[in-house]
Every structure is written in C-alpha cells, then in structure tokens.
Amino acid sequence: MADETIGIVGAGIVGLAIGREITRRRPGTRVVVLEKEPEVAQHQTGHNSGVVHAGIYYTPGSLKAELCTRGRLLLRDYCAEKKIAYDECGKLVVAVRSDELGRLDNLEKRALENGVPGLRRVDPAGIREIEPHAAGLAALHSPETAITDFPGVAGAFAEDIRTAGGEVRTNFPVARIDRSGAQIRVTATDGNRDVVVDQLIVCAGIHSDRVSGLAGDTAEPRIIPFRGEYMRVRPEKANLVRGMIYPVPDPRYPFLGVHFTRRVTGVVEVGPNAVLATAREGYRRTTVSVRDLLGIAAWPGTWQMARRHWRTGVKEVRGSLSKTRYMAEAMQYVPEIGAADVVRAGAGVRAQALDRDGALVDDFRIHRLGAITAVRNAPSPAATSSLAIAEHVVNEIFQQ
Structure with a gap:
C-alpha cells in the first residue's frame, strides 16, 4: 500500500538494494533505512575485494547460484546506467x-x-x-568475471532511495525492536529516537544475528567473525597481473583462498586470508572485544568447528603473522611476486554464519517472522547478487 512504511536496518549494499527495490516496485511507500555508522557501506561492503562473481563456485539450485547469476547481469546494467566503473577483466x-x-x-x-x-x-x-x-x-x-566499485554502487543505491522520497538515517544504532499490534517500533541506543514501521527488514551484516534477535528471531545460525587480510603489490610489479588469479578452493570451506585481484583503481592486491577475529569489527589484530569473544566461546558450534579445522586455523594464523609465509602460497600462482614485492594493506571482516553443530553455512539464509524479515546470512557473493537478493526479498514481502 502506498501509505505503508517499511524500515530497513543496515545500510550496506544489500539493505540499500532492498530499499531501492521497494521504492521502484511500490512508489509512494515510505522507506527508512537505519544505519549505525555516519556513512553507508562502512563494513563488509566497503572492505571487500570488488569482485563481481560469475557463479563458478555455488551449488547448482542453491539460492546463491540463482541470485548470483541474475545479480551479475542486473549489476552490470546498473553500473553502465550510473557510469560506475565495471571491468570484465576475467x-x-x-x-x-x-x-x-x-x-x-x-x-x-x-x-x-x-x-x-x-x-x-x-x-x-x-x-x-x-x-x-x-x-x-x-x-x-x-x-566475464568483473571488478567494480561496490561502495560507489551502494552510494548510488542510497541516492536512488532519497530521490524516490525515502530516507537513509545514519548514526542510528538500533537497541530495541518492539511490536505493538500491527506496528513495529525501532529504537536507537540513546533511547530518544525511534521509528515506527509496518514492516521491518534486518540486513545488519556482521551483527545480523544480534539485531535479528532483537526482532524475535533467535534461530540459528550465529555469526562468527573472520578477518581477511590483504597485501598490496608494489607498483613496479602490478603489471604482472592483468585480471584475477585464484586457487582451486577447498570444498570444506566457504572461503576461496588467497588470490590476486586487480581493482578498478589499477592496484593489485593479494588475499584475503581467513583468521578468526577477536572482534566483530576487528579490522586490526589489536582490536579486541570481550563481549564478542565471550559470544564466540559460548556458541557450541565454535568448538565443533575448532575440533574439525584447527590445523587450517593454525596455518592461517602463521600466514597472518609472517609476510613470507603468506606469500609462499601466493607465489605458486605468480612466482615473480614474493614477500619483498608486497606491503600490508587493509582488511575486511567476513560475517561467517555457523550452525550449532559447527557447520560453516554457505548458502544465503533469509528468515520471515510475519512482518519482520531477517537476512541472517549474506556472505560473498552478496554484493554481486545484491539487486537479485533485493528482488527475492521484496517478492516475498509483497506476496505475503
């Protein structure tokens, strides 16, 4: 209905894509996106490798496979329309x-x-x-595997929402979600600001389980943070890589392994690895959150995962601490780029969903609780798939 208000928690690329799709599908619907940071796309969207995936890895018939295939085409056309860098470097x-x-x-x-x-x-x-x-x-x-500027895409989505009459409210960390009859009240941590909506969509990324819990969705999976660290190839060696060079992934893990990626800026990066982070927003090794560590330790799936995969975990930590070890793996693919040819660059944090039995969740997971929709797991290729995820979520909401 045109006078309906739909709230979205999280202004990453998925939340913004959903907000944009609502304004396109139902003009006149009031859309309010709530984001705890001062700007959009500050976490997973702004810390990934910029790769637009073509669908190589995903289980046929899975939500990932379906939405990645459609999402790539939608994203390619959107970038052309908005004149956002998009390079099919392969x-x-x-x-x-x-x-x-x-x-x-x-x-x-x-x-x-x-x-x-x-x-x-x-x-x-x-x-x-x-x-x-x-x-x-x-x-x-x-x-046709490509690279793009995902923060730029997210910014364009936010502008589309505003142009259509919607809002993107930054500096709005959510502390409470309460239902009152047919309405949902979302309250900020200061207790002085709130928004009343008819439907709510939670797209909180690394905090998706916590915010979904506020909305009453206490089901699995739990989010466990993994830091992915990058090396940047020195300019004098950057011309040795034309596009992207990946290893054959280990099917036991949802991670793709350390690889070479050219960014739209021309910079070539190596990475990311996958190291258990000591904070949900632990972009640096020195960032530690006692609350997050206690949450990791309290989840039974953490210990099941550790028992099965501790050897791989030790290997990843050694590579994190030693640039030589880190690059020893990468040099198998491009022998001329070694430890002396790279410098430490940024890092991202992957919101890895983990079931109670220790299984690393690979596919997208989206839960419905009446008027509340929770995007519980949206790892890579969520950025590639964002416009298709938006179609999928909005279809379910409006069909109901």
Missing part, C-alpha cells in the same frame, strides 16, 4: 598440483550447470596466454 581458477585436478573437474561441472558465460578450460600455454606471469597445470577461465 578470472583464472588455477590448479598448481596434480591432486587439485579432480577438484577442478568438479568445479568445471558446477560452473557449467550454473551457466557461467564463456567458461573454458585451459592448459599451461593457455594460462600464459591470458596471464603471462602465472603458473599452473590447468585452469578455468571465466572471461
């Missing part, structure tokens, strides 16, 4: 050991089922033709 997924070739075969089958455009398998000569300084036994080439 990606190589490279096997460097013979024991990875079977996994590469499986990945190829999955990518073909997902309809990844232009996908082809190449031999060592084909690898060098695409990336002259890369090494490997075989690779999958995805020519």
Whole structure:
C-alpha cells in the first residue's frame, strides 16, 4: 500500500538494494533505512575485494547460484546506467598440483550447470596466454568475471532511495525492536529516537544475528567473525597481473583462498586470508572485544568447528603473522611476486554464519517472522547478487 512504511536496518549494499527495490516496485511507500555508522557501506561492503562473481563456485539450485547469476547481469546494467566503473577483466581458477585436478573437474561441472558465460578450460600455454606471469597445470577461465566499485554502487543505491522520497538515517544504532499490534517500533541506543514501521527488514551484516534477535528471531545460525587480510603489490610489479588469479578452493570451506585481484583503481592486491577475529569489527589484530569473544566461546558450534579445522586455523594464523609465509602460497600462482614485492594493506571482516553443530553455512539464509524479515546470512557473493537478493526479498514481502 502506498501509505505503508517499511524500515530497513543496515545500510550496506544489500539493505540499500532492498530499499531501492521497494521504492521502484511500490512508489509512494515510505522507506527508512537505519544505519549505525555516519556513512553507508562502512563494513563488509566497503572492505571487500570488488569482485563481481560469475557463479563458478555455488551449488547448482542453491539460492546463491540463482541470485548470483541474475545479480551479475542486473549489476552490470546498473553500473553502465550510473557510469560506475565495471571491468570484465576475467578470472583464472588455477590448479598448481596434480591432486587439485579432480577438484577442478568438479568445479568445471558446477560452473557449467550454473551457466557461467564463456567458461573454458585451459592448459599451461593457455594460462600464459591470458596471464603471462602465472603458473599452473590447468585452469578455468571465466572471461566475464568483473571488478567494480561496490561502495560507489551502494552510494548510488542510497541516492536512488532519497530521490524516490525515502530516507537513509545514519548514526542510528538500533537497541530495541518492539511490536505493538500491527506496528513495529525501532529504537536507537540513546533511547530518544525511534521509528515506527509496518514492516521491518534486518540486513545488519556482521551483527545480523544480534539485531535479528532483537526482532524475535533467535534461530540459528550465529555469526562468527573472520578477518581477511590483504597485501598490496608494489607498483613496479602490478603489471604482472592483468585480471584475477585464484586457487582451486577447498570444498570444506566457504572461503576461496588467497588470490590476486586487480581493482578498478589499477592496484593489485593479494588475499584475503581467513583468521578468526577477536572482534566483530576487528579490522586490526589489536582490536579486541570481550563481549564478542565471550559470544564466540559460548556458541557450541565454535568448538565443533575448532575440533574439525584447527590445523587450517593454525596455518592461517602463521600466514597472518609472517609476510613470507603468506606469500609462499601466493607465489605458486605468480612466482615473480614474493614477500619483498608486497606491503600490508587493509582488511575486511567476513560475517561467517555457523550452525550449532559447527557447520560453516554457505548458502544465503533469509528468515520471515510475519512482518519482520531477517537476512541472517549474506556472505560473498552478496554484493554481486545484491539487486537479485533485493528482488527475492521484496517478492516475498509483497506476496505475503
């Protein structure tokens, strides 16, 4: 209805995409986006690698596979419309050991089922033709995997919402969510500001489980933060990488492994790794939150995960502490770029959803509680898929 008010908690790229889709689908609906930071896109949206994924990795038939495929096309067209940088520089997924070739075969089958455009398998000569300084036994080439400016995209979504008459309220950290009849009251931490809405959508990223809990959704999964650290290739070696060079991922993990990525600025980065963070917003090793650590320790799934994967965890920590160890993995793919050729760059924090049994949740999870919708898990490729996620969520809301 035109006089309906819909609130959204979280001004990352997913929350803003949903707000924009509502204003497009139902002109006249009042949209209010609430964000605790002074600007939009300050967390996962603003700390990722800028990669627009083509759908290589995701289980056919999963929500990720479906929404990534559509989302990439929608995002490509949106960037063209808004004149936001979008470069289809392509990606190589490279096997460097013979024991990875079977996994590469499986990945190829999955990518073909997902309809990844232009996908082809190449031999060592084909690898060098695409990336002259890369090494490997075989690779999958995805020519339409792209890079873009996701904070710029999120900013454009916010402007679209405002232009349509909606609001994006920053500096509004949510402390309470109360239902009163058919209405929902969202109150800021200072207790002096609130917003009353008819429907509420929670897109709180790294805090999605906590904010969803305020709304009454206490179901799994729990969010466990993993810091992903990047190295930046020195300018004199940046020309050795034309696009993106990825390892064959370990199917046990939702992480894709340390890889080389060219950004739209021309900078080439290596990373990210995946180290258990000591705070939900722990972009630095020195950032520690006692509350967050207690929450991590209290969740049964944490200990189940640690028991299964502690060796990998130790390896990741060693790579985090030593630039030489970190680059030893990366040098398998581009041997000419070593520890002396990179400097430490920024870091992001991945909101990794973890079930009670220790399973690392891979697919998107979206819960409905009547007039409240909670986006409980939206990891990569959520930025790529943001416009398609918005369609999916808004379809469910309006169909109800």
